[in-house]
Amino acid sequence: MAVYLDSPISHLPSPISHLPSMSVPSDIEIAQQAKMRPITDVASELDLTPDDLDLYGKYKAKISLEVSERPPRGKLVLVTAINPTAAGEGKTTTSVGLTQAFRRLGKRVALCIREPSLGPVFGVKGGAAGGGYAQVLPMDDINLHFTGDFHAISSTHALLSAMLDNHLQQGNSLGIDPRRITWPRTIDMNDRALRKVIIGLGGPAEGVPREERFVIIPASEIMAIVALASSVRDLEERLARIIVGSTYGANRKPVRAGDLKAAGAMGLLLKDAIRPNLVQTLEGGPAFVHAGPFGNIAHGCNSVIATRSALALADIVVTEAGFGSDLGAEKFFDIKCRTAGLQPEAAVLVATIRALKLHGGAPRTKLGAEDLGALERGLPNLDHHIMNVKQFGLPVVVAVNRFTSDSDAELKMVVDAARRAGVRVAMNEVWARGGAGGEELAHEVLGLLAEGGARFAPLYDASLPIREKISIVASRVYGAAGVDYSPKADRSIEYLQSIGLGTTPICMAKTQYSLTDDATRLGRPTGFRIAVNEVYPAAGAGFVVAQCGDIMTMPGLPKEPAAERMAVRPDGSIVGLF
Numbered sequence: 252m253a254v255y256l257d258s259p260i261s262h263l264p265s266p267i268s269h270l271p272s273m274s275v276p277s278d279i280e281i282a283q284q285a286k287m288r289p290i291t292d293v294a295s296e297l298d299l300t301p302d303d304l305d306l307y308g309k310y311k312a313k314i315s316l317e318v319s320e321r322p323p324r325g326k327l328v329l330v331t332a333i334n335p336t337a338a339g340e341g342k343t344t345t346s347v348g349l350t351q352a353f354r355r356l357g358k359r360v361a362l363c364i365r366e367p368s369l370g371p372v373f374g375v376k377g378g379a380a381g382g383g384y385a386q387v388l389p390m391d392d393i394n395l396h397f398t399g400d401f402h403a404i405s406s407t408h409a410l411l412s413a414m415l416d417n418h419l420q421q422g423n424s425l426g427i428d429p430r431r432i433t434w435p436r437t438i439d440m441n442d443r444a445l446r447k448v449i450i451g452l453g454g455p456a457e458g459v460p461r462e463e464r465f466v467i468i469p470a471s472e473i474m475a476i477v478a479l480a481s482s483v484r485d486l487e488e489r490l491a492r493i494i495v496g497s498t499y500g501a502n503r504k505p506v507r508a509g510d511l512k513a514a515g516a517m518g519l520l521l522k523d524a525i526r527p528n529l530v531q532t533l534e535g536g537p538a539f540v541h542a543g544p545f546g547n548i549a550h551g552c553n554s555v556i557a558t559r560s561a562l563a564l565a566d567i568v569v570t571e572a573g574f575g576s577d578l579g580a581e582k583f584f585d586i587k588c589r590t591a592g593l594q595p596e597a598a599v600l601v602a603t604i605r606a607l608k609l610h611g612g613a614p615r616t617k618l619g620a621e622d623l624g625a626l627e628r629g630l631p632n633l634d635h636h637i638m639n640v641k642q643f644g645l646p647v648v649v650a651v652n653r654f655t656s657d658s659d660a661e662l663k664m665v666v667d668a669a670r671r672a673g674v675r676v677a678m679n680e681v682w683a684r685g686g687a688g689g690e691e692l693a694h695e696v697l698g699l700l701a702e703g704g705a706r707f708a709p710l711y712d713a714s715l716p717i718r719e720k721i722s723i724v725a726s727r728v729y730g731a732a733g734v735d736y737s738p739k740a741d742r743s744i745e746y747l748q749s750i751g752l753g754t755t756p757i758c759m760a761k762t763q764y765s766l767t768d769d770a771t772r773l774g775r776p777t778g779f780r781i782a783v784n785e786v787y788p789a790a791g792a793g794f795v796v797a798q799c800g801d802i803m804t805m806p807g808l809p810k811e812p813a814a815e816r817m818a819v820r821p822d823g824s825i826v827g828l829f
Contacts (some may be wrong), residue, residue: 253552258287260702261376262383263606268742275383275384275496275682275683276655277358277380277519277709277724277829278380278381278383278386278390278828278829279390279391279825279826279827279828279829281357281383281384281386281389281705282386282389282390282391282533283391283790283824283825285386285388285533287309287310287389287531287535288310288535289309289310290304290306290310290311290312290529290530290531290533291310291312291626292305293529293530293531293535293536293539294312294314294529295359296359296536296537297338297359297361297537298374298564299314299318299529301322301467301471302315303315303317303318304529305523305526307398307528308387310390310392310527310530310531310712311387311389311392311397311398311525311528311529311530311692312528313523313527313528313529314526314527314560314820315400315526316482316483316525318526318527318560318563318564318565319481319555319556319557319559319563320559321560321563321564322563323559323562323563323564324346324562324564324565324566325361325561325562325564325565325566325567325568325598326566326567326568326596326601326700327558327562327593327594327595327596327598327599328349328567328568328569328570328595328598328700329570329572329576329580329583329595329597329598330342330346330349330569330570330571330598330599330601330694331343331506331569331571331572331575331576331579331580331583331598331599331600331634331636331640331652331693332574332575332576332600332601332602332603333563333575333576333600333601333603333606333607333610333636334574334575334577334606334610334632334765334766334773335574335575335606335763335764335824336603336605336606336609336615336618336763336764337375337764340601340602340603340606341382341572341601341603341652341672341679341682342571342601343364343379343380343571344381344382344383344385344386344652344681345385345599345601345650345692346362346364346381346569346570346571346687347362347381347385347386347387347533347538347683348381348384348385348679348681348682348686348689348692349569349599349650349681349689349692349696350362350532350538350569350683350686351385351532351533351534351536351681351685351689352537352686352687352688352689352690352692352693353569353693354534354536354686355568355686355687355690355693356531356690356693356694356697356808357438358566358567358693359565359566359567359754360536360565360566360567360568361536361538361561361564361565361567361568361569362387362532362536362537362538362539362561362569362570362632363538363539363541363553363557363558363561363568363569363570364538364539364540364553364566364570364571365540365541365542365543365544365551365553365571366393366397366400366401366528366540366542366543367379367380367394367540368395368401368406368439368467368468368469368542368543368545369395369401369439369440369442370439370467370468370469370806371441371806372394372813373397373440373441373808373811373812373817374441374808374812374813374814374829375558375809375812375813376673379394380393380394380540380561380562381532381533382685383502383681383682383683383685384427384533384681384682384683384685385532385533385534385681385682385685385686385688385689386532386533387530387531387533387538387540387612388530388531388532388533389530390828390829391754391825391828393530393540394828394829397436397528397540398523399523400477400524400528400541400542400543401439401468401526401543401553402612402713403521403523403524404468404471404473404474404477404521405437405438405439405468405471406520406752407473407517407520407521407524408436408437408468408471408473408489409436409437410513410516410517410520411434411473411493411495411508411511411513411517411570412434412435412436412495414511414512414513415427415432415434415495415496416450416451416458417528417612418511418742419458419459419461420458420459421754424685425498425506425510425511426498426500427455427495427497427498428496428497428498428499428503428545429459429496429662430460430461430462430502431496431497432461432495432496433494433495433496433497433787433788434493434494434495434496435463435464435465435466435804436463436464436465436466436469437465437466437467437468437469437470437471437473438465438468439469440467440469441805441806441807441812442465442466442805442807443805443806443807443808444807445464445465445805446465446805447464448462448464448465449461449462449463449465450463451602452582453627453711454571462791464805465773466548466804467545467548467804467805467806468543469543469544469545469548470544470545470548470549470620470786470804470805472493472500472789472791472792473490473517473521474542474543474544474549475789475791475792475794476489476490476493476552476792477521477524477525477542477554478542478544478550478553478555478587478743479554479555479586479587479591479792479793480525480548480551480554480556481555481556481559481591481692483518483522483525486525486542487514487515487517487518488514489791489792489793490506490508490509490513490514490517490518490521490791491507491508491509491514491778492509492790492791492814493507493508493790493791494506494507494788494790494791495507495508495511500577500683500810503514503746504527505788505790506658506735507790508625508791518777524591525554525556526556527539527541527554527556527557527560528540528541528557528753531647533685534685534686535781537564537565539553539557539558539560540553541553541554541556541557541646542554542557544573544580545573546572546573546574546578546582546763547574547578547763547802548760548764548802548804549724549758549760549805550559550579550580550582550583550586550587550758550792551573551574551578551579551582551583552570552572552579552583552586552587553570553571554572555587555590555591555593556661557590558570558587558591559636560621562593565702566707567621569756570583572587573637574763575763576600576636576639576640576719576728577639577729577762577766578759578761580598580639580640580643581639581710581724581728581759582758582759584643584707584709584710584791585710585711585724585757586756586758586794587755588707588709589709589713589756590756590793593678593762593763594705594707595645595705595707596699596700596703596705596707597645597646597647597648597696597700597705598640598645598646598647598648599647599648599649599650599692599696599701600633600637600640600647600648600649600650600674601650601652601679602633602636602649602650602651602652602665603651603652603654603742604626604651604654604657604662604665605618605619605654605656605666605762606629607626607629607630607632607633608625608626608629608790609625609629609633609773609774610628610629610631610737611624611625611626611627611628611629611630611772611773612625612628612629612773613625613626613629618656619654619656621658621660623660623664625666626661626664627664628774629773629774630664630665630668631774631775631806632766632773632774633665633668633669633672634668634672634775635730635766635775637649637669637674639728641674642727643707643708643709643710644705644706644707644708644774645705646675646697646699646702646704646705647674647675647676647679647697647699648673648674648676648677648692649665649669649674649675649676649697650676650677650678650692651665651666651676651678651679652678652680653678653679653680654684658687662678675695675698675699676695677691677692678691678692678694678780679691679692683718683814684743684765705720709756710723710724710727710728710739711723711724713754713755713756715808716753717744717747717748717753717786717795717797718734718744718818720737720757721734721757721759721781721783721797722754722755724732724759725759727780729766729767729775730766730775730776730779731767731779731780731781732777732778732779732780733780733781734779734780734781734782734783735783736783736786737782737783737784737785739784739785740783740785740786740797743786743787744786745787747786747788747795752788752795755793755794755795756793756794756795757795757796757797758789758792758794758795758796758797759796759797759799760796760797760798760799760802760804761781761798761799761800761802762800762801762802766781767779767781767800768781768800768801768802769800770800771825781799781800782799782800783798783799784798784799784800785797785798786798813829
């Protein structure tokens with residue numbers, strides 16, 4: 252049984268009792284013990300009828316695309332975070348718990364989050380569907396094959412790769428230069444051995460030999476397109492615009508998926524994958540889990556269609572964006588909201604004392620010990636993320652995701668810092684208490700929504716030159732003193748601007764652990780410069796990617812992958828998923 256405080260911590264500096272050590276079952280154990288509602292009952296909370304649903308068993312469904320075309324009624328709330336530790340700071344858990352809290356308060360609410368990738372599931376993080384008593388269900392299905400969206404995206408990506416190499420083999424009438432092919436292959440697994448490979452070996456009948464690379468599916472442009480498409484027609488038009496490479500010669504004419512006559516078949520493979528998935532929270536409320544681009548190497552947001560559907564059905568919609576405000580939130584604002592015409596009205600900024608102490612120089616092995624000095628040194632990181640959200644015109648509340656090791660003095664220091672920054676603050680105990688542990692946070696968000704203080708606007712004009720847009724993000728979002736470009740990046744920028752891609756938003760790809768492009772520089776560094784090593788097009792998605800530092804689009808497994816702890820029991824139940 253979870254033990255918790257009766258009095259809200261935000262009433263500090265009154266004395267508080269410590270949360271004693273507690274024994275909470277594992278995420279998968281909690282999920283397996285839950286009694287789920289039939290998905291038709293969950294859908295009825297949003298006035299969805301059986302005719303609006305295609306059932307995937309008793310507890311999962313896809314909804315009609317028509318729902319996303321209905322007039323919006325809801326208010327959109329973004330959940331973001333400070334720069335995380337390797338274990339994450341509970342952003343998805345907070346999103347789920349906040350949704351559960353709103354429902355407990357009688358609000359008509361829906362959750363919109365991304366689908367997990369198998370790479371992180373079997374790599375470092377384990378499952379990615381929330382945690383503790385703030386999860387989405389069925390947790391094991393969502394973390395594994397779910398409704399098949401990732402497989403459809405993988406097959407679509409592979410089809411384009413196969414048609415591209417077949418074109419080379421069958422005479423290459425388009426004059427594609429194999430040395431200038433930019434379209435990678437993909438797999439939904441962390442596999443460093445596939446970062447650079449050679450394909451087409453074995454003789455003339457086996458294809459044209461060339462260098463190739465793999466990216467993980469959340470970094471695939473197909474994933475970004477599924478997340479940003481607004482309709483079937485828009486999907487196919489975006490697919491046709493994908494640039495796979497360029498031709499021989501000085502002109503380097505871009506070659507697109509449409510030139511290969513691939514877009515129609517690609518759209519066919521995605522006809523179900525673009526429809527949002529409806530599941531439920533641990534407490535039985537509606538949750539849309541759809542699309543899954545990473546926040547560090549992609550734009551990090553769930554699908555536009557799911558978000559629009561939720562806004563048409565609920566009065567409050569809670570969504571999240573990958574990692575910290577410097578990554579997912581910036582791209583949520585500058586890419587997703589700009590593309591879809593969304594108007595977010597409030598933001599929640601998740602912070603943990605352990606992460607702030609890490610940013611202040613505390614050893615990773617001692618983050619559970621009280622260290623007011625390290626915490627004070629780490630608070631500028633929180634200040635910076637508050638500033639980041641505010642500059643997009645959104646009011647913000649800091650959600651302190653509470654751990655049993657947090658001391659009263661540490662909690663008071665964070666609360667005081669948030670109030671000095673002029674924002675609301677609330678304790679967040681949804682992991683241990685579910686929706687009940689998020690009611691204080693929910694009341695603070697309701698206060699922001701009632702005030703109506705949002706004045707959302709993207710950070711830059713998309714028509715600005717590529718370098719200027721990168722400079723704006725680097726200086727205003729990261730706090731950088733400047734940007735340096737590799738010769739390859741310089742050439743790419745000139746080329747992209749010459750083919751009409753100079754007026755798109757920018758998708759910055761960098762480490763999530765630091766405001767800089769160096770994962771080891773924690774806190775709130777100053778005087779640093781961002782190194783842009785590569786710039787490449789995502790013409791179908793509608794943005795240009797600037798790859799910074801040593802960020803990689805194909806992760807590797809750690810020394811002890813989470814997969815080593817996973818198994819299936821004889822009765823079919825799962826252990827070790829998280």
